[in-house]
Amino acid sequence: MRRVAVIGVGDTEFGELWDYSFRDIGIQAGLAAVADANISADQIDALYVGNMSAGRFIEQEHIGALIADYAGLARDHIPATRVEAAGASGGLALRQGFTAVASGLHDIVVVGGAEKMTDVSDTESAAIQSSAADQEWETVLGATFPALHALIAKRHMHEYGTTREQMADVAVKNHKNGSMNPKAQFQREITRETVTSSPIVASPLRVFDCAPSSDGAAGVVLCPLDMAKKFIETPIEIVGSGQASDTLALHHRKDICTMEATKVAAKRAFAMANLTTKDVDIAEVHDNFTISEILAIEDLGFFKKGEGGKATEAGLTSLEGEIAVNTSGGLKARGDPIGATGLAQVVEIVTQLRGKAGKRQVKEATVGLAHNVGGTGATAVVHLFRRV
Amino acid sequence: MATAPRYWRENDSRYNLLGFKCNNCGRNYFPPRAICPVCHRKSVGKIEEIKLKGTGKIFSFTEVHDCPEELATQKPYVLAMVEFDEGPKVTGQIIDCEHCELEIGTPVRATLRKLSEEGPSGIIHYGYKFVPVKPKAP
Numbered sequence: 001m002r003r004v005a006v007i008g009v010g011d012t013e014f015g016e017l018w019d020y021s022f023r024d025i026g027i028q029a030g031l032a033a034v035a036d037a038n039i040s041a042d043q044i045d046a047l048y049v050g051n052m053s054a055g056r057f058i059e060q061e062h063i064g065a066l067i068a069d070y071a072g073l074a075r076d077h078i079p080a081t082r083v084e085a086a087g088a089s090g091g092l093a094l095r096q097g098f099t100a101v102a103s104g105l106h107d108i109v110v111v112g113g114a115e116k117m118t119d120v121s122d123t124e125s126a127a128i129q130s131s132a133a134d135q136e137w138e139t140v141l142g143a144t145f146p147a148l149h150a151l152i153a154k155r156h157m158h159e160y161g162t163t164r165e166q167m168a169d170v171a172v173k174n175h176k177n178g179s180m181n182p183k184a185q186f187q188r189e190i191t192r193e194t195v196t197s198s199p200i201v202a203s204p205l206r207v208f209d210c211a212p213s214s215d216g217a218a219g220v221v222l223c224p225l226d227m228a229k230k231f232i233e234t235p236i237e238i239v240g241s242g243q244a245s246d247t248l249a250l251h252h253r254k255d256i257c258t259m260e261a262t263k264v265a266a267k268r269a270f271a272m273a274n275l276t277t278k279d280v281d282i283a284e285v286h287d288n289f290t291i292s293e294i295l296a297i298e299d300l301g302f303f304k305k306g307e308g309g310k311a312t313e314a315g316l317t318s319l320e321g322e323i324a325v326n327t328s329g330g331l332k333a334r335g336d337p338i339g340a341t342g343l344a345q346v347v348e349i350v351t352q353l354r355g356k357a358g359k360r361q362v363k364e365a366t367v368g369l370a371h372n373v374g375g376t377g378a379t380a381v382v383h384l385f386r387r388v
Numbered sequence: 389m390a391t392a393p394r395y396w397r398e399n400d401s402r403y404n405l406l407g408f409k410c411n412n413c414g415r416n417y418f419p420p421r422a423i424c425p426v427c428h429r430k431s432v433g434k435i436e437e438i439k440l441k442g443t444g445k446i447f448s449f450t451e452v453h454d455c456p457e458e459l460a461t462q463k464p465y466v467l468a469m470v471e472f473d474e475g476p477k478v479t480g481q482i483i484d485c486e487h488c489e490l491e492i493g494t495p496v497r498a499t500l501r502k503l504s505e506e507g508p509s510g511i512i513h514y515g516y517k518f519v520p521v522k523p524k525a526p
Contacts, residue, residue, distance in 0.1 A: 123457055130456075136398055137419060140503060141515060142452070142459060142481045147467045150450035151479075155469075158448070158492050202467070203451040251469050251477040256448065 004101045005228040005235035005388065008037025008221035009347040014335030015185040017215040022058050022116040023070045029217035029340070030071050030112050037221035038231045041072055045106035047080040050093030050113035051339035056128045058116050067112060086132035087288060089113060090342025091372025091381030094220065098241050098383075101222050113343035114217035125213045129338075132375040134249035146210055146289065148250050148376050150202035153291040156257045157204070159306065162294060164204055166309030168195035170290040171208050171332055173318055178329025180360035185214055185335030195290075209290040214335035218343035220350070225388070236350045239367075240275065240384035242268030250376045259377035262299040266371070269382040270301075277301040280384070281365040282352050283323060284345035286373035287330040293317075296371055297325060300382070324362045327352060342372035342381065353387045392511055402515045403500060405440040407476055416440075418476035442498035443521070444472040449482065449490055458504040470496055470518055481517040488520050495521040 010032025012025045020028070026049070034041070047068050055061045064080035073080075083093040090113030097111035117125050129145045138148065156162045172192060178184035195208040228235035244264035247253055254260060270276060277300065285300065287293035294308035302323050303311045311317060317325035328334045328348035331341055349368035351357050368385045398419075400406055407418035411434040412427040418440060424431035449468035452459075459465065466482040468490075482490060483501065496518040503513040 126454070127456055138479045140395075140513060141479050142455070142462075142465060142467050142503065143479050144452060144455055144467075146454065147450050147452045148479075150452075151448040151467070151469050154450060155448040155492070199453070200451070200464075201454040203453075205450075249479070251479050256469070 001102045002104055003225035004098050004222055004238045005225040006220050006238060006346065006350050006385070007223055007228050007231045007235050008033045008035070008039070009219070009350045010034070010036055011183060011218035011344055011347045012216050013183050014214045014216035014337055014344070016118045018118065020215070022054060022060065022114060023066060025116065025215060025217040026067045026112060026114040027070050029114065029219040030067065030110060033110065033219035033221050039108060039221060042076065043108050044073065044076070044078055044110055046078055046100060046109045047071070047073070048093040048096045048109065048111045049080070049082050050090035050111070050342055051082055052084060052086050052089050052115060053128050053131070053338070054116070058119050085379040086374035087286065087338055088342060088372045088374030088379040088381050089339040090218070091345070091370065091383065092243065092342070092379070094342060094346060094383060095241050095243055095381055097222050098238055101224060107223055107227065109222045110219060111222065111343065112217060112219035113340040115337035115339040116215050117213040117337060118215050122213065137249050144202065146205055147202040149289040149291055150205045151250065152256050152295065152376070153204055156291060156294065159257055160309070162309035164196060165192055166313045167204070167209060167290040167294065168192040169312045170287060170293045171195050173312065174287060174326050174330040174332040177319065177327050177360055178333025180358065181329050181334060184329040184333050185212055186329070186333045205289060205291070211288045211331035211336035214337040216335055216337035216340045216344070218340045218347050220343060220346050234354050235388050236353050237386050237388050238383055239386045240269035240273030242266060242272065242382045244268070244380050246378050248375065248378045253377070257295065258305065259295055259299050259373065259380060261377050261380035262296060262371065262373065262382070265380040265382040266300045269384050273384040275367065275384060279367045280323060280369050281367055282327055282349065282362050283325050283369040283371065284328060284330065284348050285325055285371040287326055287332050288336060288373070290332070292373070293325065293330065300369065300371060319360060319362055327357065327360050327362060342370070345370040345372060346383070349385050353385060395511060395513060405442055405498060405516065407438050407440050407474070409436045409438045410434060411436055416474045416476055418472065418478060438474070440472050440474050440476070444470045444496060446482070446490060446492055446494045446496060447471045447477060448492060458506065466490065468496070468518065482520065483517045484519045490520065497521050
């Protein structure tokens with residue numbers, strides 16, 4: 001297997017981008033990544049695009065060819081492939097690009113992710129997001145995507161004594177980080193009270209426990225590590241890649257307070273990288289709900305099961321903490337355009353490892369982790385990155 | 389809009405709480421599956437249909453305030469994960485509990501109810517919901 005490096009990253013602002021279409025933002029992010037990598041279009045061997053539901057959000061399928069076409073690559077006839085795993089679509093697209101380069105099939109690969117969520121009403125958007133859960137045995141029976149995470153939260157509080165305030169602290173931290181990220185959807189700090197006084201979505205979760213609907217795109221350029229220095233001075237190596245699946249419905253899991261897919265994907269990524277959690281300086285984790293970040297930091301192995309809430313409350317996951325989690329603002333504050341999210345995590349990790357994250361820069365960050373989840377944990381993808 | 393057969397083919401199990409028992413390992417499952425996820429191929433030919441009693445306990449629950457349009461008249465409603473006495477867990481609404489205190493562990497039983505309807509002349513969906521089992525008077 002060849003060693004693989006990220007040589008370019010690019011993204012759009014995340015938010016309600018009403019002036020731009022799906023293809024506009026896809027191309028904007030892709031061109032930024034290609035320019036950052038100092039490559040030209042004719043050097044691109046293949047394209048992978050992470051996208052959850054363009055068919056329902058903008059009534060457009062066949063996204064791979066669409067993005068290749070508007071990127072000006074139609075006459076080059078490059079392989080262009082869409083990758084879907086609900087919220088993990090972006091991370092999984094990266095893994096497809098990684099395996100293509102590692103295997104020697106392709107040299108220079110562009111991996112993008114995009115979602116245009118605000119072209120439909122809020123209720124339609126919520127229905128589409130719920131389709132990441134089991135339609136026949138969860139959604140039809142009255143489950144919404146936030147409600148399923150509320151079941152996790154309620155049970156985590158019951159089993160481990162996690163508090164309402166500790167969940168709020170996840171949002172407070174991520175909004176603080178987002179306030180230092182000029183591309184974040186939300187750039188204002190909030191307080192615990194902002195969260196605990198916001199309207200209830202599904203108890204105990206409130207509006208400020210939930211990531212927003214967002215438009216946005218992000219992209220990266222990959223190539224073999226031994227070619228990377230030809231293009232840029234600071235390549236970032238992908239040292240580990242892990243993917244795992246689990247039951248589609250939450251009620252079929254062995255333990256709803258643990259995302260086994262996250263544990264297994266992390267184990268696989270750490271084994272490939274020959275690293276441990278102690279080596280990791282920064283992590284972008286899938287905080288689509290505040291409770292999700294608490295589960296993630298436990299299941300990735302940064303904290304013991306049941307200790308995620310306490311660790312957050314104690315500031316251990318802040319920029320100055322033991323492990324800086326969601327320095328970008330996370331899904332919560334940076335925004336969550338579903339298919340783009342897994343790639344936006346990589347953009348943040350690479351920016352941090354290059355030492356270019358400005359006010360939110362974590363000092364001497366060397367190793368970073370990206371954790372992307374589909375549904376309520378039926379897919380998890382974990383990648384590890386290291387400054388070369 | 390989806391056609392009726394998409395929902396009808398689930399009805400047997402959804403109306404009658406039909407699950408299956410793997411006679412290789414003895415585990416119970418709901419809804420039916422072609423193979424046991426623990427025994428894999430060893431379960432082939434050893435799957436037996438069972439009817440769940442419909443009684444169980446609340447494993448976790450939430451009050452849903454932000455819900456799909458077709459459930460708007462019911463909101464806020466309680467959604468729970470229920471663990472059947474036979475072992476399998478399911479997701480469903482808790483009803484008829486305006487004045488009762490729900491907690492994790494509260495005993496419930498399944499009841500057949502209307503779930504939702506697709507507009508005034510659309511398909512009406514039926515399925516299980518749960519009601520709290522009141523303790524018998526001493």
